[in-house]
Amino acid sequence: MTAQDTLAKKEQADVVRRQEQTEYYQPAVDIRETPEDVILQFDMPGVQKNNVDLTVDKGVLTVTGKADQEDCGTAVYRETRVGDYRRQFNLTDDVDPNGISAEMDAGVLTVKIHKPEKAKPKRIQITGGK
Amino acid sequence: MLLNSWFPFFDVAKTLDEMDRMFGTRGAPLGLRSVPRGTFPAINVYDRGESVVLTAEIPGVKADDLDLSVLNDSVTLKGQRNGSAGEKDRYYRRERPAGSFSRTITLPDPVDPDSVKAEYNHGVLKVTMSKAAEAKAKKIEIKS
Numbered sequence: 717m718t719a720q721d722t723l724a725k726k727e728q729a730d731v732v733r734r735q736e737q738t739e740y741y742q743p744a745v746d747i748r749e750t751p752e753d754v755i756l757q758f759d760m761p762g763v764q765k766n767n768v769d770l771t772v773d774k775g776v777l778t779v780t781g782k783a784d785q786e787d788c789g790t791a792v793y794r795e796t797r798v799g800d801y802r803r804q805f806n807l808t809d810d811v812d813p814n815g816i817s818a819e820m821d822a823g824v825l826t827v828k829i830h831k832p833e834k835a836k837p838k839r840i841q842i843t844g845g846k
Numbered sequence: 847m848l849l850n851s852w853f854p855f856f857d858v859a860k861t862l863d864e865m866d867r868m869f870g871t872r873g874a875p876l877g878l879r880s881v882p883r884g885t886f887p888a889i890n891v892y893d894r895g896e897s898v899v900l901t902a903e904i905p906g907v908k909a910d911d912l913d914l915s916v917l918n919d920s921v922t923l924k925g926q927r928n929g930s931a932g933e934k935d936r937y938y939r940r941e942r943p944a945g946s947f948s949r950t951i952t953l954p955d956p957v958d959p960d961s962v963k964a965e966y967n968h969g970v971l972k973v974t975m976s977k978a979a980e981a982k983a984k985k986i987e988i989k990s
Contacts, residue, residue, distance in 0.1 A: 744941035744942045744943075745939060745941050745942070746929070746937065746939060746940050746941065746942045747937070747938040747939040748931055748935045748936060748937045748938065749935060749936045749938065750932060750934065750935050751934055755935075757906075757930075757942065759903075759905045759906065759942050759969075760905065760969070761903035761904065761905040761968065761969035761970050762903065762968055762969065762970045763968060763969075764968055784968070786890065786892075786901055786970075788890075788892035788894065788899040788901065788972075789892040789893055789894035789895070789899060790892060790893045790894075791890060791891070791892055791893075792891040792892060792893050792898075792953075792954050793889065793890060793891040793951070794890050795885070795888040795889055795890060796888045796890055796901075796903055821906070822905055822906050822907065822908075822966075822968065822969045823903070823904075823905030823906060823968045823969015823970065824905045824906035824969065
């Protein structure tokens with residue numbers, strides 16, 4: 717396969733992914749790095765723990781959340797969107813799916829991706845010389 | 847992107863672009879009321895006939911950190927949302943609003959301040975208020 721073919725295939729895959737995403741609403745995310753992990757936090761108000769789905773498939777991390785529907789009468793103002801949350805990230809090859817943990821609290825999903833050993837800074841002992 | 851750091855995501859720029867596209871349409875086609883981008887928290891108001899219900903999406907706070915006050919037909923909601931980052935942490939992206947916020951909303955009718963009930967569940971604050979007596983039945987005499 718030529719490089720051009722590979723590129724064309726990738727673009728096609730991106731288009732499909734974009735189309736899928738339009739039915740969903742992307743939750744706001746914070747991404748930060750700590751010495752041990754990379755932490756993602758998603759704002760998903762109205763989503764209970766049982767309604768969150770986190771998957772890693774073929775190097776794609778997908779977060780899906782189903783919000784409880786508000787049934788409160790006739791809307792006078794409405795600022796929130798209607799629909800479910802979904803967001804995807806492509807992971808690099810060195811991510812171990814078993815090193816990913818997640819927690820849901822007060823409408824915030826926290827996903828921890830544990831850094832592989834080789835990505836951590838390593839202290840090298842200097843020998844020789846007196 | 848900073849060198850010498852482990853970053854487990856590809857195509858960040860593309861995702862950002864997608865995000866802007868999504869947020870650019872926020873409030874416009876879906877809502878009855880469009881608000882400027884970044885308005886926090888997002889608030890919905892519902893009319894239930896005898897009562898008014900307000901919901902606000904404030905994920906990641908404690909109920910004690912919220913301050914709600916009601917006067918006639920206006921509701922003020924104040925609070926603070928802080929990040930949980932440590933000193934050595936480095937942010938790659940911050941889309942979630944942080945810090946203190948305050949919003950005042952005018953309700954369709956005045957409400958009885960003693961009737962206000964508020965509960966915070968799964969990041970959503972729900973405030974239920976009964977309409978004030980004068981709002982329920984208002985008869986105006988027409989003079990000739």
